[in-house]
Amino acid sequence: xxxxVNIKDLKKSFTQPEGGKLLVLDIPRFQIEKGEQxxxxxxxxxxxxxxxxxIAGLLSPDQGSIQIDGLQTNGLSEExxxxxxxxxxxxxxxxxxxxxxxxxxxxVRLGMAFGSGKHQHARAGDLLARVGLQDRFNYxxxxxxxxxxxxxxxxRSLAGRPKLLLADEPTANVDPSSADSxxxxxxETCREEEVSLLTVTHDMQIASRFxxxxxxxxxxxxxxxxxxx
Amino acid sequence: MSLIHIAWRNFCHRALxxxxxxxxxxxxxxxxxxxxxxxxxxxxxxxxNASVGYNLVVGPKGSPxxxxxxxxxxxxxxxxxxxxxxxxxxxxxxxxxxxxxRFGGDPKLAERDGRYAPYIAGGFAIPLALxxxxxxxxxxxxxxxxxxxxxxxxNVDEDFTFSQGRAFSNFSPENxxxxxxxxxxVAKEMNVVLGEKFYPxxxxxxxxxxxxxxxxxxxxxxxxxxxxxxxxxxxxxxYLMDGHAKPIERDPEEDREDVLDEAVDAEESNEExxxxxxxxxxxxxxxxxxxxxxxxxxxxxQTESNTSDSVSDSTNGTSEGQSSDQEFRLISIxxxxxxxxxxxxxxxxxxxxxxxxxxxxxxAQAAAPIGEINKLMNLIVGPLLTALLAITGxxxxxxxVGILVSIYNSMNDRRRDIAIMRALGARRxxxxxxxxxxxxxxxxxxxxxxxxLAHTAIVLYSGKIEEQTGVxxxxxxxxxxxxxxxxxVLGLALxxxxxxxxxxxxxxxxxxxxx
Numbered sequence: 001x002x003x004x005v006n007i008k009d010l011k012k013s014f015t016q017p018e019g020g021k022l023l024v025l026d027i028p029r030f031q032i033e034k035g036e037q038x039x040x041x042x043x044x045x046x047x048x049x050x051x052x053x054x055i056a057g058l059l060s061p062d063q064g065s066i067q068i069d070g071l072q073t074n075g076l077s078e079e080x081x082x083x084x085x086x087x088x089x090x091x092x093x094x095x096x097x098x099x100x101x102x103x104x105x106x107x108v109r110l111g112m113a114f115g116s117g118k119h120q121h122a123r124a125g126d127l128l129a130r131v132g133l134q135d136r137f138n139y140x141x142x143x144x145x146x147x148x149x150x151x152x153x154x155x156r157s158l159a160g161r162p163k164l165l166l167a168d169e170p171t172a173n174v175d176p177s178s179a180d181s182x183x184x185x186x187x188e189t190c191r192e193e194e195v196s197l198l199t200v201t202h203d204m205q206i207a208s209r210f211x212x213x214x215x216x217x218x219x220x221x222x223x224x225x226x227x228x229x
Numbered sequence: 230m231s232l233i234h235i236a237w238r239n240f241c242h243r244a245l246x247x248x249x250x251x252x253x254x255x256x257x258x259x260x261x262x263x264x265x266x267x268x269x270x271x272x273x274x275x276x277x278n279a280s281v282g283y284n285l286v287v288g289p290k291g292s293p294x295x296x297x298x299x300x301x302x303x304x305x306x307x308x309x310x311x312x313x314x315x316x317x318x319x320x321x322x323x324x325x326x327x328x329x330x331r332f333g334g335d336p337k338l339a340e341r342d343g344r345y346a347p348y349i350a351g352g353f354a355i356p357l358a359l360x361x362x363x364x365x366x367x368x369x370x371x372x373x374x375x376x377x378x379x380x381x382x383x384n385v386d387e388d389f390t391f392s393q394g395r396a397f398s399n400f401s402p403e404n405x406x407x408x409x410x411x412x413x414x415v416a417k418e419m420n421v422v423l424g425e426k427f428y429p430x431x432x433x434x435x436x437x438x439x440x441x442x443x444x445x446x447x448x449x450x451x452x453x454x455x456x457x458x459x460x461x462x463x464x465x466x467x468y469l470m471d472g473h474a475k476p477i478e479r480d481p482e483e484d485r486e487d488v489l490d491e492a493v494d495a496e497e498s499n500e501e502x503x504x505x506x507x508x509x510x511x512x513x514x515x516x517x518x519x520x521x522x523x524x525x526x527x528x529x530x531q532t533e534s535n536t537s538d539s540v541s542d543s544t545n546g547t548s549e550g551q552s553s554d555q556e557f558r559l560i561s562i563x564x565x566x567x568x569x570x571x572x573x574x575x576x577x578x579x580x581x582x583x584x585x586x587x588x589x590x591x592x593a594q595a596a597a598p599i600g601e602i603n604k605l606m607n608l609i610v611g612p613l614l615t616a617l618l619a620i621t622g623x624x625x626x627x628x629x630v631g632i633l634v635s636i637y638n639s640m641n642d643r644r645r646d647i648a649i650m651r652a653l654g655a656r657r658x659x660x661x662x663x664x665x666x667x668x669x670x671x672x673x674x675x676x677x678x679x680x681x682l683a684h685t686a687i688v689l690y691s692g693k694i695e696e697q698t699g700v701x702x703x704x705x706x707x708x709x710x711x712x713x714x715x716x717x718v719l720g721l722a723l724x725x726x727x728x729x730x731x732x733x734x735x736x737x738x739x740x741x742x743x744x
Contacts, residue, residue, distance in 0.1 A: 056652065078657070093649075
């Protein structure tokens with residue numbers, strides 16, 4: 001397999017209110033192969049979401065390199081990272097983050113609105129049908145159940161035909177009975193779409209479904225019990 | 230999904246706030262459009278009214294604007310009067326001779342063309358005599374030519390037409406010299422009908438009533454000109470009313486006027502008629518011997534010839550305290566005065582030369598009504614419009630601030646939405662554009678709604694506007710300036726959107742996604 005994500009010597013810190021810097025991530029090496037489904041386990045506040053944001057290009061690392069599909073994203077301008085994100089990355093949020101002003105189908109279309117494949121309206125319908133919401137196209141998020149909202153979010157994350165799907169605790173806000181189906185849906189659709197998947201979670205049971213489980217505490221050199229600089 | 234569609238969804242999502250913001254802008258735009266439309270109506274009304282088939286108004290020396298206002302618009306007070314001989318200067322020799330023969334006057338007046346007659350060449354000169362009122366409306370003494378020579382309408386090519394009756398004639402067996410035509414508005418507001426007689430009041434609407442009445446023989450169709458607001462009477466009948474003939478008894482004041490007359494005559498004679506240099510306008514001897522008496526307020530002038538002009542007042546003579554066989558004889562030229570003269574040059578190229586020639590004279594002035602109205606518009610109406618536009622512009626600016634406040638206040642709720650869109654690949658410029666599009670949508674809808682509101686109001690009052698000004702306005706009657714409203718409002722909306730757009734641009738994705 002070829003590495004889709006290749007991270008080397010990645011460091012990220014945040015400025016603290018009192019002025020000092022807090023080192024959150026120090027990852028010497030991390031890779032995800034093409035089509036691989038990886039679960040990242042870590043404690044809350046351990047830097048999981050920060051790692052996803054760095055991979056997605058929403059944050060810039062302090063040092064190190066992030067190479068995705070052969071492109072070093074931390075060398076791109078902000079606009080370049082935006083374009084890269086729109087065309088390469090799908091994102092499923094813990095809180096779904098559907099836009100309340102838009103219907104289910106419009107939320108899915110938003111997932112392809114900022115990339116190059118802007119006008120594949122039929123795909124939005126196909127994706128919603130695939131997640132079982134073929135009769136909820138014109139429902140607004142407030143009219144959908146929590147599980148349905150997460151399904152819409154999954155459909156949206158795949159709308160732009162990404163190469164990598166980042167899922168940030170996708171089942172954290174879903175009731176346990178729906179969590180399995182949501183997770184199954186993510187994994188299955190990623191396989192069908194040949195999309196690599198990186199899911200962060202703190203639930204070992206969920207992680208056990210994935211091809212590979214990585215513990216952030218093991219790949220991150222920062223000791224979060226004492227970390228500050 | 231286009232950015233405009235995304236902006237529209239955001240607009241709809243905050244429906245109440247969007248509606249109130251848009252509505253306040255619509256009111257501002259509506260006011261601006263109303264002001265522009267009213268200005269357009271006023272401009273057109275003045276321009277149309279000043280374009281009724283003549284190109285110059287001649288009257289006594291004084292303010293040309295006042296001359297235009299009182300002779301064209303029947304507003305303001307007449308400056309003074311001109312001797313009838315001044316009017317005769319616009320007539321060719323044969324017409325002057327006919328007048329001398331008919332009315333009586335200095336025979337030498339008949340021996341030459343009028344000084345300005347060559348300039349008229351194919352045009353016309355119509356005398357007006359003002360000073361009386363019918364209710365609040367001006368009474369205009371004139372000749373029947375007023376209704377045949379003058380035109381009106383947007384292209385100044387429409388003849389005067391009558392909803393009832395006909396134009397008055399110089400003389401009719403049944404009404405003598407006392408026929409009248411009233412404008413459409415006069416007929417409506419004074420509630421008069423054909424065949425009714427009215428008695429003009431002298432000097433102002435509450436002045437003393439003349440003893441002689443005029444029989445209404447015609448009611449004009451609406452023309453959209455000040456003529457709708459006037460009652461036209463036969464000039465000869467006008468002269469026959471008490472106090473309307475210029476006294477010709479000798480007194481020092483008149484002697485001074487005669488000196489002036491002689492100076493004018495001398496000036497004229499130096500150019501064209503040197504042989505009349507030493508002659509006076511005053512009637513002397515010969516065929517005309519005016520014999521002036523007063524009887525029941527009626528000036529009777531007896532002439533020794535031309536008996537066709539001697540008639541019996543058979544209409545309602547007793548109501549005026551006159552005997553039914555009362556004879557009216559036309560007054561002589563020296564007793565006649567005109568307030569102004571409407572001139573149409575046969576060849577418009579002659580107008581400037583004639584205007585200069587008249588203005589160089591001692592007694593009369595010639596004014597171009599359209600020029601005077603343009604001056605009035607520029608001096609008074611223009612600044613007034615500017616002030617009104619400034620006020621309504623401020624209203625629009627306040628509405629634009631409303632847009633700013635509305636969108637900016639929504640930014641707190643929308644930071645997360647913006648962060649989500651950024652996470653989905655939207656660039657900073659994309660989310661900034663969405664905010665600006667939202668502002669533009671408010672501006673566009675507000676402008677269209679305001680325009681519709683204003684034009685609906687105009688259409689609702691179009692009947693009243695047409696009645697008052699004669700200007701026909703429809704839903705799509707627009708001012709030239711209205712085309713500028715949308716770009717200006719869009720400009721304001723852009724300015725209003727800058728601050729929230731900047732806030733959107735600076736939205737931190739990471740912190741807002743986690744929020």
